[in-house]
Amino acid sequence: MTDLPLDDDSQQLLDQARLGNRRAIARLLTHLETGGPQGQALLAALLPQVGQAYVIGFTGPPGAGKSTLIARTARLLRERAAPIAVVAVDPTSPLSGGALLGDRLRMRELVSDSDFFIRSMASRGHPGGIAHATQDVVMALDALGFPLILVETVGAGQAQVDVAQFAHTVVLVEAPGMGDEIQALKAGLTEIADIIVVNKADRPDVKRTVQAIRAALLGTVRAGEGLHHPPADALDIPQAEGGWVVPVLEVSALNGQGLDELISALALHRDYLVTHHRWETHHRRWVRSQIETWLQRRIWALVQTHLDKGALDHAVAAVMAQETDFTTVAQALLEDTLKRLRSSD
Amino acid sequence: MGAYELRAVEEVDSLIERSRPKIRVLIAKPGLDGHDRGAKVVARALRDAGMEVIYTGLRQTPTMIAEAALQEDVDVVGLSILSGAHMALIPRVLRALKERGLEDLPVFVGGIIPPDDAEALKAMGVWEVFGPGTETRAVVQAIQESLQARTAHD
Numbered sequence: 340m341t342d343l344p345l346d347d348d349s350q351q352l353l354d355q356a357r358l359g360n361r362r363a364i365a366r367l368l369t370h371l372e373t374g375g376p377q378g379q380a381l382l383a384a385l386l387p388q389v390g391q392a393y394v395i396g397f398t399g400p401p402g403a404g405k406s407t408l409i410a411r412t413a414r415l416l417r418e419r420a421a422p423i424a425v426v427a428v429d430p431t432s433p434l435s436g437g438a439l440l441g442d443r444l445r446m447r448e449l450v451s452d453s454d455f456f457i458r459s460m461a462s463r464g465h466p467g468g469i470a471h472a473t474q475d476v477v478m479a480l481d482a483l484g485f486p487l488i489l490v491e492t493v494g495a496g497q498a499q500v501d502v503a504q505f506a507h508t509v510v511l512v513e514a515p516g517m518g519d520e521i522q523a524l525k526a527g528l529t530e531i532a533d534i535i536v537v538n539k540a541d542r543p544d545v546k547r548t549v550q551a552i553r554a555a556l557l558g559t560v561r562a563g564e565g566l567h568h569p570p571a572d573a574l575d576i577p578q579a580e581g582g583w584v585v586p587v588l589e590v591s592a593l594n595g596q597g598l599d600e601l602i603s604a605l606a607l608h609r610d611y612l613v614t615h616h617r618w619e620t621h622h623r624r625w626v627r628s629q630i631e632t633w634l635q636r637r638i639w640a641l642v643q644t645h646l647d648k649g650a651l652d653h654a655v656a657a658v659m660a661q662e663t664d665f666t667t668v669a670q671a672l673l674e675d676t677l678k679r680l681r682s683s684d
Numbered sequence: 685m686g687a688y689e690l691r692a693v694e695e696v697d698s699l700i701e702r703s704r705p706k707i708r709v710l711i712a713k714p715g716l717d718g719h720d721r722g723a724k725v726v727a728r729a730l731r732d733a734g735m736e737v738i739y740t741g742l743r744q745t746p747t748m749i750a751e752a753a754l755q756e757d758v759d760v761v762g763l764s765i766l767s768g769a770h771m772a773l774i775p776r777v778l779r780a781l782k783e784r785g786l787e788d789l790p791v792f793v794g795g796i797i798p799p800d801d802a803e804a805l806k807a808m809g810v811w812e813v814f815g816p817g818t819e820t821r822a823v824v825q826a827i828q829e830s831l832q833a834r835t836a837h838d
Contacts, residue, residue, distance in 0.1 A: 365754055365757035431736075437731035437732060437733060439727055439731045
């Protein structure tokens, strides 16, 4: 499978984690986050067991109430699928490289309960909004036997698309008063979300946001799908011609309104994926994106290793001085790297 | 070709590894007092020092704190107490950590702690106690030292 052998410590850690030892699981996740040969060897050892878990991604703008919604959803789903893992991703500060991870704050009802396992992650400089290692961590939790994994990501614009790479179902969480943002998202809305939740439905203005989303959805129907149906129909979703109609749900994570509908919509979407043979497609796409991500990482690291110190800064300066453009510069840097690789042969 | 590939991959591995290690810190407030300003200031200072800070907020029970430390696999635990209940709460947190095999984690305490109590807490295994007016730089430095000491011990 791999040319990276597990050392004794890693093998022991893996054995313990497979037995459900929570401390071993936590430590193993750290190894994956840190990367390096042992992290890669652990991941490779886990790969054959991947593909059993149902992964739900929750994304949306800061302040939409994602953490609270996840906590409530997890509690409602515990009867069907325990233990449940929650992975919460927050941004790394580009200045210090540090991060403030505060999602546990709103998940306190899950904290001291062995049915749940929460892990906070920092995005560590990955521009897509998803921690570089998030996919690895989700994969590992899957392989270690968590049947349900809920992933929270900071969503800002296109970054949300990332989560669709490894979540079976993407729940876009919005809050009242974000109508302008909906307009901006208009084109990409249905590509991002399988279910849209307008949270904080206990607040005024919720109807307007729901209407804005519905208006945005009209005319952006995915191939093979009918027009969008109002949320009253959400639990009786017509699945003509293999299409999935994105339901827009009014939810209040605070007082529980609409949560049952969300649970039902999740179950429906899961069934839809299975009956339409999308589950496997999804898994294949996941594997593919793993390979692509790995290549991107390695190639970038290779370039960094082989460039002269300061070469990138020089390139930036040249573009800033309008001596050249960045495509030309990037091409030159790549060629330079390739040349050095060949001559080091 | 093969030789260069091998070397390149090793270089990349060392590069990736060097770029990654991060200190993870849990900041929690056990007990019932609602004053979380100090905890937030410290949390932000540690983030600005390049650490990943898991902030759990107010009214954490010892079990919640120990579970969070375990699940998040943190390197350090910081507790903030302003209620005066430190002599009751901190031993319980230390016990909850020990029950999970985490007795080696450095534990820091911040808050209004009389000197005698501070000494007693340190005797129980608390790494350091910080009173009001402590510079955040001192906290950052103490955390780094505690981790170096632990690595050296290993």
